[in-house]
Amino acid sequence: xxxxxxxxxxxxxTSAVKKMVVxxxxxxxxxxxxxxxxxxxxxxxxxxxxxxxxxxxTMKNISTSIDAASVVHSSDLVVEAIxxxxxxxxxxxxxxxxxxxxxPMTSQITFEAxxxxxxxxxxxxxxxxxxxxxxxNRLLVPYLMESIRLHERxxxxxxDIDMAMKLxxxxxxxxxxxxxxxxxxTSKYIMDGWHELEPNNPLFAPSPLLDSLVQQGKxxxxxxxxxxxxx
Numbered sequence: 001x002x003x004x005x006x007x008x009x010x011x012x013x014t015s016a017v018k019k020m021v022v023x024x025x026x027x028x029x030x031x032x033x034x035x036x037x038x039x040x041x042x043x044x045x046x047x048x049x050x051x052x053x054x055x056x057x058t059m060k061n062i063s064t065s066i067d068a069a070s071v072v073h074s075s076d077l078v079v080e081a082i083x084x085x086x087x088x089x090x091x092x093x094x095x096x097x098x099x100x101x102x103x104p105m106t107s108q109i110t111f112e113a114x115x116x117x118x119x120x121x122x123x124x125x126x127x128x129x130x131x132x133x134x135x136x137n138r139l140l141v142p143y144l145m146e147s148i149r150l151h152e153r154x155x156x157x158x159x160d161i162d163m164a165m166k167l168x169x170x171x172x173x174x175x176x177x178x179x180x181x182x183x184x185x186t187s188k189y190i191m192d193g194w195h196e197l198e199p200n201n202p203l204f205a206p207s208p209l210l211d212s213l214v215q216q217g218k219x220x221x222x223x224x225x226x227x228x229x230x231x
Contacts, residue, residue: 022117026075028092032183032222034081073099077117084189086196132194141190142203145210147175152209158227176227180220184227188214 027037065071072078078100082092111127118125128134133141147165151158162174179187188211194204213219213226220226 022076022113024075025077025079026071027079027081029081029083031081031083034079037079037081072096077114084186084193086193132197133190137190141187141194144175144179144187145191145203145205145207148179148207148210149205151176152207180226180228180230183219183222184210185214185219 027034078096080089080092082088115125126135131138133139147161150156151161156164158174158176162176165171165174173181188206191204191206191210194201195206198204217223218225221230224230
């Protein structure tokens, strides 16, 4: 597990950042999501500065560590993007609890600071109560799983299902293409966790096909084979 700390005070010249207390961000996890989040922190600067100088300046603001305790104590914001494994997440948060101020309620000031920070990154933040998957993944993951079940039942090939959703719903990727991109192991870990929380919810039922592919080490693009093969 890697921890990426990025100083954003000088990396982003926007009024929203200047008035905020968030100057240093720690991203826990260096996988597809973690590295993307760390990269995204500097996206505004990237639009203004091109070439080697941008790379050099950006790298100066990034440091890595395998010891969370050594970096989070000096961070204004910690973003968790580690593996979708409940026990590992609990262990990480147990460590972070020693450094993060705990409170029974999130203040409006904190909420607004995060809203401003997200907007400063060029994002459109939305509010959501604490629930598995929040908004996007709570809708997306059951859709992906039902696509697998549809294929398991023999109602459609993965190619036809992908094409149908791209043409019929105007999605940029079909569900099987997206599963391979996200990582079949990640999708399985998410579903395993949700199934444990709500074992009687049919939307969270495991998929034998997905479980089999993960057991074979076929995780998608990162292993060059999942539902599809990649060169």
